[in-house]
Amino acid sequence: MTAARFAVGQRVRISDRTPPVHHRVPSYAKGHVGVIERVCGLHGEPEKFIRGDGKPAQRLYRVRIPQTSLWQAYDGTDRDNLEIEIFEHWLELAE
Amino acid sequence: MTEHNDNHDHARTFQPDHVEPTSDAARIGLALRELLIEAGHYTAVEEQAVIAEMQGASPENGAKIVARAWTDDAYRERLLEDGAAAIREVGFDLQPYEFTVMENTGDAHNVIVCTLCSCYPRALLGMSPAWYKSKSYRSRVVHEPRKVLAEFGVHLDAGVDVRVHDSTAELRYMVLPQRPAGTEGWSEERLAGLVTRDSLIGTQRELTS
Numbered sequence: 001m002t003a004a005r006f007a008v009g010q011r012v013r014i015s016d017r018t019p020p021v022h023h024r025v026p027s028y029a030k031g032h033v034g035v036i037e038r039v040c041g042l043h044g045e046p047e048k049f050i051r052g053d054g055k056p057a058q059r060l061y062r063v064r065i066p067q068t069s070l071w072q073a074y075d076g077t078d079r080d081n082l083e084i085e086i087f088e089h090w091l092e093l094a095e
Numbered sequence: 096m097t098e099h100n101d102n103h104d105h106a107r108t109f110q111p112d113h114v115e116p117t118s119d120a121a122r123i124g125l126a127l128r129e130l131l132i133e134a135g136h137y138t139a140v141e142e143q144a145v146i147a148e149m150q151g152a153s154p155e156n157g158a159k160i161v162a163r164a165w166t167d168d169a170y171r172e173r174l175l176e177d178g179a180a181a182i183r184e185v186g187f188d189l190q191p192y193e194f195t196v197m198e199n200t201g202d203a204h205n206v207i208v209c210t211l212c213s214c215y216p217r218a219l220l221g222m223s224p225a226w227y228k229s230k231s232y233r234s235r236v237v238h239e240p241r242k243v244l245a246e247f248g249v250h251l252d253a254g255v256d257v258r259v260h261d262s263t264a265e266l267r268y269m270v271l272p273q274r275p276a277g278t279e280g281w282s283e284e285r286l287a288g289l290v291t292r293d294s295l296i297g298t299q300r301e302l303t304s
Contacts, residue, residue, distance in 0.1 A: 024264045026210045028237065040193055043265040060193075060265055067257070071238045080257040082237060085264040 004039045004059050005088055011035055012063060013094040014086055021050045025090055029082075033094045034065035037083055045087065059088040152221040156187060157269055158290035162283040164196075165274040171198075174271070182219065189218055189267055197260060198271040199300065204255050205270045206244065206297030208236045209262040216267035220295060227296065237261060247298040270297040275304045 006012055016031035024046045039061055044054020067080040074080070116122050132139055160182055164171035174181040178194035194216065197205035209215065210233050215223035226232050236243045240257045244250075251257065260268050272294040278286060281304075293299035 024211060026261065026263065028210070029261075040266065043191075046264070062266070067238075067240075067259075075239060076241050076257060077253050080240070080259075082259045082261065084261040085266055087264065 002042065002059065006036050006061060006091060008036050008038060011094040012091040015090045019047055021047050023047050025086060028070065029084055032065050032070060034063040037062040037064040061086055149217055152218055154220050154292035154295060157220050157295045158287040160185060161271055161290045162287035164271055165286055166283050187219055189216060192267040193265055195266045195268050196271050197268060199273050202255055203258060204251055204300055205258045205260060206236060206240060207260050207262060207268045207270060208233055210237055211263055214262040214267065216269055249300045269295050272302055275302045278304045
């Protein structure tokens with residue numbers, strides 16, 4: 001099994017791009033920085049299902065993003081989080 | 096006694112005719128299904144079996160799992176660590192999805208959404224409620240969760256953190272609600288009777304004994 005590139009607790013940035021095919025990254029999360037909440041399994045890459053079988057499989061992660069960094073004028077506390085599943089090829093280490 | 100006085104209420108048993116597909120998408124869906132069956136990818140009988148299995152699923156399955164977690168700490172830990180393996184122990188399987196359970200505590204509340212479509216652990220909990228699929232819930236609960244939760248009657252003070260889980264890919268979620276006070280010594284079966292569908296999604300927090 002391919003080793004995971006990121007570990008729990010690392011800060012990552014979600015890529016801000018829009019491929020012209022179905023992908024599973026909602027626009028509200030693109031470009032945002034979060035922390036790896038957990039490392040999940042390998043799954044077919046959504047962008048590669050348009051032609052073919054989604055292979056090679058990609059590592060999936062759960063990324064935790066503070067709500068206050070996602071939304072201006074967020075009505076809540078700075079400990080409220082949004083947690084989302086993002087594939088490895090959409091993530092890069094953040095400073 | 097007249098022929099029609101047969102002791103049931105027609106107003107309640109009436110069902111409208113099955114709606115014939117009218118949109119292009121629905122017609123394409125039907126055509127695709129027929130082609131797949133014709134090409135031998137699966138049979139109509141197999142399809143019916145899958146539908147029957149999904150119709151047999153209900154929030155009661157989730158309630159059973161919650162009740163076990165409330166009464167068996169070791170099971171609760173396994174459930175939070177690896178939800179898929181823990182529900183397999185009690186006879187459920189959600190593969191290929193990674194089943195994930197998020198625990199409510201005194202200072203954290205979890206709520207589930209799928210902003211991109213309407214992913215839901217259907218094979219375990221049955222059909223999702225209509226509001227779960229609505230554009231309003233899907234868009235609002237991510238950016239104003241406290242307001243949306245309040246509309247469901249869940250009023251959280253600032254001491255309780257909100258965790259919104261957007262089910263965007265291969266995980267399927269269920270919330271483990273808190274066990275209500277005053278239920279010490281209850282059987283699993285009796286405890287399961289307290290668990291509601293909405294508490295498994297996170298739009299209900301307090302369960303009443």
